[in-house]
Amino acid sequence: MNRSISKAVVIGSGIMGSGIAAQLANAGIACSLLDIVPAEMTEAEQAKGYSLTDSVVRNRFAAAAIAGMVKRKPAPLYDEAFAARIRPGNLEDHLHWIQDADWVIEVVVENLAVKQELLAKIEQHWKPGILVSTNTSGISIEAMSESRSLEFRQHFMGTHFFNPPRYMKLLEIIPGQHTEPAHVDRLREVAERALGKTVVIAKDTPNFIANRIGTYGLLVTLREMLQRGYTVEEVDAVTGPAMGRPKSATFRTLDLVGLDTFLHVADNVRENVQDEAEIEVFTVPEPLQEMVGQGWLGEKSGQGFYRKLKEQGKSQILALNLKSFTYEPQAKPSSGSLQAAKAAKGAKAKLKALLSGGDRYSDLAWNVLKPVLLYSAAKLGEIADNIREIDEAMKWGFNWEMGPFETWDAIGLIPSVRRMEAEGLQIPGWVSEWIAAGNTSFYKREEGQLFHVLSGKFKAVEQPPEIISLRDLKEQKRVLRSNTGASLLDLGDGVACLEFHSPNNAIGEDILSMITQSQEEIRKRGYAGLVIANQGRNFCVGANLMLLMMEAEDEEWDEVDDIIALFQNTMYQLKYFEKPVVAAPHRMTLGGGVEVCLPADQVIAAAETYYGLVEAGVGLIPAGGGCKELALRASMQAHLPEADLQPYINRLFETIGMAKVSTSGHEAKRLGYLKASDRVVINPDYAIYEAKQAVLRLAGSGYEPIQESKLRVVGAEGKAVLQLGAIGMRESGYISDHDLLIAKKLAHVLSGGDVPAGTLVSERYMLDLEREAFLSLCGEVKTRQRMKHMLTTGKPLRN
Structure with a gap:
C-alpha cells in the first residue's frame, strides 16, 4: 500500500477547513479546497459583469478563504507563497477531483444530517485506497457513516484537528467500527511525519478525549x-x-x-x-x-x-x-x-x-x-x-x-x-488494584526508558528511532562533558550533541567554553561531527543580557570587550572546525542564538522557528559575528566583481536594523537568515535525528572544512546610501534619534567602514567593526535604558 499522501481534498473553507488546507500546503501536499456555490452575486461581481455561471463566482468562497490566509493572524501558512499549493473549487463542479486524491477531509458544519448527506456525495466519486475523514469535535463516526458501503467505511475515520491547525499540535484520530487498522496507521504516520502532529487514537465516544x-x-x-x-x-x-x-x-x-x-x-x-x-x-x-x-x-x-x-x-x-x-x-x-x-x-x-x-x-x-x-x-x-x-x-x-x-x-x-x-x-477499581499491587505511580523511568501502566503492569513507552530524547541520553550516562550552561552528549554513530541548559538557554561564558571543549572532545574521540540542539522551550533567546548590562552600568569596558571578543572568537573557531557542524534551532532563536547557528555547515530548523537578529531592539547591533556572516553571504550572492552589491546590503540593513524576526523557519529563508541548503522540518520531535543524519551525510561525503575568504564591501559610498535612508525615516517620524544612531553604527559595519567601494576585507576586520560599534553603543545611556526595560518587562523600549 502506498503510505504517502501527495494530494488532498478539503471540503469546507471556513476557519477550520481553510486552516487544515493551509497546514497540508505547509507540508507540501497539493490541496483542493471546495465549498458550496454562492446563491447570489456580490455587488463587486455584478459591477465586473460576471454571472452566476462564471467560475470566479462559483468558486468564490474557497478562493476568498485562500486569499484570506495571507492576511490572517496568526498566520496559517509558513510562507505566503504556499497559498499557491491550494486550488479553489466548488461542490457542484469539482467533487470529481476526489478521484485523484489520496485523502479527503470533510470539514463542514457540526450537523449529523449535513455530514451524512455530504459523505453520500463523496462516495459517488470515491475509489478504494482513498482515505476519507471527517473533522468533528464530537459527532459519532459510526452514526455518520452507517449508510455507506463497507469498503468506504473501512477507509473512513474521524480526524479532530485542534484550532488553529498550524499551531495546535494535537490530532485525535477516531477509527470507526469498520475502519481498517492499516489505514489508521497510514494516516497517523502522515500526520506525525508530514503535518508535525502528536496523534492520539480516541474511541468513538462523545467529544472523544x-x-x-x-x-x-x-x-x-x-x-x-x-x-x-x-x-x-x-x-x-x-x-x-x-x-x-x-x-x-x-x-x-x-x-x-x-x-x-x-x-x-x-x-x-x-x-x-x-x-x-x-x-x-x-x-x-x-x-x-x-x-x-x-x-x-x-x-x-x-x-x-x-x-x-x-x-x-x-x-x-x-x-x-x-x-x-x-x-x-x-x-x-x-x-x-x-x-x-x-x-x-x-x-x-x-x-x-x-x-x-x-x-x-x-x-x-x-x-x-x-x-x-x-x-x-x-x-x-x-x-x-x-x-x-x-x-x-x-x-x-x-x-x-x-x-x-x-x-x-x-x-x-x-x-x-x-x-x-x-x-x-x-x-476507580483499577486504580485501587494498581496501588494494592504495591505500585506508587502510573509512570516510572529506568535507565532512560519511560514505562506506563497498561493492563495491570508496567509497559515501556515505545518511540520511533527518529525521536531522540536528550533526557533519556543523560539517564543512560551518555554525557561526555558538562558545565552549568551546556552539556556534550553522545548521540550514537559517532555524532555528538551540544545541548544548552542555562536559564532561558541564554549564552554566557559557560556555553562558549563548552563549545570550545566540545570541539576538543570530538577531536580526541574521533567523532564524525557535532549537532547543536536542545529540547528546551526555546532554542536560545540570545546572549546573557543581564551580565552585559551590569558590566556596562559599572563602565567595565574591558570586561565588555572581553565578552564580545570571546563570543566572536568562539564562533569563528566553530565555523572553521574541521568536522561538520549542524544546528537544529526551534521556536525562539534570537540574537546570539542566531549567531550560534550562522557558523554551522547546515541548519535543520523546526518549522515553528522564530529567528532573528534583534539586538537593535535593545539599542545594540549583532556583534557575535552576525553582521559579518550575513555581509559575507551578500558578497557571495553578488559574486561577480561587476555585480551590484548595494541592493543585497540594503535588504540586510533593513532586516537587522528593524530587528525582523521570522514567523517560521521558511520565512527565515526568505529573510536571508537561512541558506538555500538549510532545511526545515515540520515535526520538531524529529529535528535532532535529522540533524544527526545531516552530520553523517556531510562526514560520509568526504567533508572538507571551508577556507576563509575575503568579502567585498560597499564601503563609504554604500554607507552613505544606508545612512541617507535612515535619516529619511527619522525625518518622517518612523524612528527616534537613538534609533538613528544605532542605524548609523549598523551602516558603518555592514558597509565595511570608510574604505572604497569594492574593497576586499577579511572576516577579522569585519569582526573588529562589529565589536567597536557594540562597545560604543553600550556606552549610551539610552541603550542601557533599553536593556534594562527588556530585562524587567520583556518588551522593547522606544526612546
Missing part, C-alpha cells in the same frame, strides 16, 4: 466557583500556571473558545451519555446559559467573562461579577499558596506548593483537581485504551504542562488517593 475531559474540568471549576463564592479573577489565578495550565486559565480560555461553542460541546456529552451523575455535571449552570442568551459569547462578541474597554487611549480589562452580572475592575488575588506557587520552579513544584498552602486558594485547587483525576481514571477504556493517550491529549489539546495521570504522580499517587478516600470519594 481532550474535549471530554477538558469540558468536564471547566464545568467542575465553574460549579465550585458558584458554590464557594470565588471570583472570576480568583479562579483564573489558581487554575493557570500555578496548576501547570496555560495563562488563559479557565475563563479566559472560555472567552477564547466562545461560550456558545462551549455550550454546544457540553450539550453533546449530556445528550449522549446515560450516567445520571455525568449528565448532571454536563448540564451547563444557569449563569453561563444566561450569558449566552444575552450574546455575551467571549472575545468574538466583545465580552464574556472579561470585557475590554478603551478610554482616552488606554485599555482596561474588566471582569464579570456573576452575582450582580456587572463588569468591574479586576482585583488581583494574593495569598501564601499563590506566592509559593509563583516562586517554585517547574509545573510539578508549583502545583505541590499551591496544594500545600493551607488557604482557600489551596482548597480551590484541590476541589477542581481531584474530580478531574478521578474522571480521567474512570473513563480509561471508554474514551482511550491507555493513560498515555489521555495525558498526551490534554497536554497538546489544552496546553496543560502535565496530563491527569502525570499530575497524579506529581502530587503523590498514594497520599492523594488516601485523602480522596478520607473525603468519601470513590476511587
